[in-house]
Amino acid sequence: GDSVTQMEGPVTLSEEAFLTINCTYTATGYPSLFWYVQYPGEGLQLLLKATKADDKGSNKGFEATYRKETTSFHLEKGSVQVSDSAVYFCALKAGSYQLTFGKGTKLSVIP
């Protein structure tokens, strides 16, 4: 079945550091890929998405590129801020309307 594997956290970075959160997937067909973010006390919010190979999703300085050859969708940001502290979920949707999530990676950014 479909599955998403993302790096385990927590990840702690200093402000302005470079961020990478790895995500790989297994799916039949050609899934759409997503990154969701959950800030403390809030619901999951769509951060970015890509619907086909080589697409790059971007939002709020975050980027992720759909790599079909490596079945990956790694999340990157060049310079993190304290306000980026949250839990990040990688997810895929293949065919059906159901989202399949990774376990989430907690990011803490310290001043």
Added chain:
Amino acid sequence: GAVVSQHPSRVICKSGTSVKIECRSLDFQATTMFWYRQFPKKSLMLMATSNEGSKATYEQGVEKDKFLINHASLTLSTLTVTSAHPEDSSFYICSARGGSGGQETQYFGPGTRLLVL
């Protein structure tokens, strides 16, 4: 952006009692709502999908008689955990899908922390 609310945000109950969790889409109509369960350090597990006015579709392994879902209107879905036991303690998250014409987006509520003593 669209907002989905959940109530209560946190609930503690005694074993054997039933607990109802509400999920509302505040500024859009949601024909489909989803209920997820999240264990510590685990991914979100889809429990069931409900469409307004019809019975919910439960995922394999989820007891429909234990987790009663009602989607009575386009803005409200409820999850009732019946005869709760300590193993039902978890974080429950609802999600509502809005939009149309292939542009549907799934919006998530903030979650409800259930602790069964």
